[in-house]
Amino acid sequence: MEALHNRLLLRDNVNRHPQITQIPIDKPVFVLGLPTSGTTFLHNLLVLHPQLKALL
Secondary structure, three states, X not given: OHHHHHHHHHXXXXXXXXXXXXXXXXXXXXXXXXXOOOHHHHXXXXXXXXXXXXXX
């Protein structure tokens, strides 16, 4: 149910700000790993960087 909620929020955001789809994503970073392997810590660390954007 949470995935559906997030998808609806995303669609609403794109509808309100259509220019968002024109911003290029040059070098995406995917944080993947097994549970308790430090992926949440790494994600939270990357979110702190002022020049990076992350999914909530």
